[in-house]
């Protein structure tokens with residue numbers, strides 16, 4: 001009886017969580033989002049490792065990225081060949097992470 005109730009609650013949280021994440025992706029093509037993301041990119045030292053336009057150091061423009069993957073990487077951090085990007089979840093708000101995501105998408109999609 002109690003266990004059945006717990007199962008229903010857990011399932012509800014899982015389904016609710018997925019639905020929420022799905023709807024929660026903002027409009028990443030909004031120029032305001034992209035501009036805010038670029039400001040953030042310079043202000044939060046992203047440019048220190050990724051270059052002022054995402055092309056220096058650890059280049060972000062030559063890979064296929066999907067918005068949720070970018071969000072996740074920025075939020076949780078990432079490690080590759082001994083290079084580590086810190087997690088930004090405690091530093092940036094979700095909104096700011098989406099702005100940074102919009103910016104990263106914009107440089108990825110417009111090769112110069």
Ligand code: HEC
Nearest residue numbers: 044045046049058069070073074078080083084085100104
């Ligand atoms: C200390 C250096 C450092 C800083 C600062 C840094 N990154 Fe990174 N970033 C990395 C490394 C290392 C990787 C992983 C290397 C790779 O995937 O090639 C990475 C990967 C990424 C990726 C690719 C994720 C993927 O899924 O392939 C994105 C997007 C990104 N960083 C965005 C940002 C943003 C936005 C900021 C600022 C809020 C930032 N980074 C700050 C080092 C850094």
